[in-house]
Amino acid sequence: MSFKPPIGWNQYYKSVISKTRLLIKKGIWEEIDELNLNRWLTNFKTDESKYLSACMLDALTYRSQKMCHSMMRKILSETIPNYCRSIGIENFQTLSEWKSSIKDGNQLVRFTPVSISDGRVKSSSVVIRHFIEANDIPQRCVQQTENLERAIENGTELIVFLDDFAGSGHQFNKFMKQKKLNEFESRVKFLYTPLAAHKTAIDRIESKHPNVKVLPVEILDEQHEFFNECLDGFFRGDQTNTVHDAKEYYEDYCSEIFDNTKYLFGMSSQCLTYSFFLSCPNNNLKALYHEQAPEWKRLLFRGRN
Template sequence: MAFHVPDGWESYFRQIKMCYEALIRERVIQGISPTTLGAWYNNFKTAEEKYFAAHLLDSFIFRSEPMLVAACRQIITKTLPQILTGLGCNFGSISDFLSAVQTNDHDKKIIFVPVTSTVPGKSSDAIIRLFKRANSIPDSKTKYPEDIPLLGEDLKYVVFIDDMCGTGRQFSKFYSKYQLASLANERKIEFIYIPFMAHLKGLKKLQRDCPNLHVHPLETLDIQHNFFHSVEGDVEPKLWFKDKVNTVDDVKNFYKSILKNYGIETITPFGDGKLGLTIYTCLSSPNNSLNIFYTDKSPKWVPLLAR
């Protein structure tokens, strides 16, 4: 049976739309206007498309700037001090630690580094700028990865700040490109990677590929975050967890038909690594997430987000 709408879908459609309009109006969600939401919703024409759109929006996770600022502050006040304590670093009190990282001096015991990338939708400079601003970190305490070998022997801790670790391939290549394993062994530098979010698939890859790397995401994602995942159990065919009516295969085929009908070209319709995520931030649209929210490459389609 092809993708179909269950009875009562109109009520669900209206409920989700009204909910998000209220969240935007009350500024719980920032960076998206009611007009933009309405224009994106109007992309969907048929009953099946509108029903599908409601499920997309119901699964949509958006990290606004205030949320990212809170995450940045969590890194400095909680996550990083706990990591350093586990590594045997005695930095005194939290106040002493904050004073050390916020002081504009030549002490390079600890530095913060962006995860630079050429991947579209990823803005490493914007992420590190936000991190610095949120925590009053001076320029002297941030460096680019190519600067690491040039820094003095007093360097002990390098902290990489990132928004998302999906499949782990990007950071694995980054780790290899800058020969971080060699630096860790030769210079006895501790490399710490703190992404705001990381998928289990990526964490497992980094565990294999990146020796001497301490990975501590603020939030861990798994198969439950895949928009297309199935109801648990051995029942065949696999039913879509969202409505338990349509099969996963029918949902995927319907999604691909939407992309085709509206001229949305992509070689990764289900996101890079087929992770099927619906997670975005005000600074980036991860390539592991569905591009139906942000694509601007079709004249037939109005995006909800800017990439």
């Protein structure tokens, strides 16, 4: 094992921790408090592991409630009306007219949560609740999958699926199959608007379901992956460690502690460090959200009610 902290790592570590504490104190990283941070940092005992923890914190992208609400408003005010125009679904002349029609409960568009029965943490109901709050629209604009037939009969032309994140695309494809939504593809348009999505998910979903357009607010790709190799070949550009050595060290360090190492590098091994205030997708590094008392304390929560 040749992974080692580079020269000056201790100063880097202190700088990252200081920056993180400031983000927490200012409420930018809400739903994370200093106690969470301090507990999580105790997971790392050696210089090598402390350096790795600083790299994870430095790479972490955290979307607060304010940011998520801004993303949700963009979905309603830009993404959806632009898509409606592109496919010829229009009954509005201005953006103001569009927003008014939605708030009045216009039947043209209905919003549906992406929810499957698999026993896992579900954030869809939380996303829907915040979407309604962020855009000040009535609850009647939300349509559950079991009521889509009635909605279409009443004039709905576009179903917008709301979600926080699409990493691999497998979960959404499972949702389409489980709810038998293919039966409606010839009668209504489908738009999937997660707050963020990995390019892999977009490609997989649109390939499997040509009638589903995927338009996330934010698109991630391999460059957002924690163990992505930089142009110079070094891990996080540290001029000391290869990506292979860093990845091997992370795996060995966590495997010695975790009882369950499934998704150690995240689902589909996407190695992400990207979280929302309301959820932490399991495409993230497991070290960020794993909880195994007393051996390992989490920094992020998989989901909140």
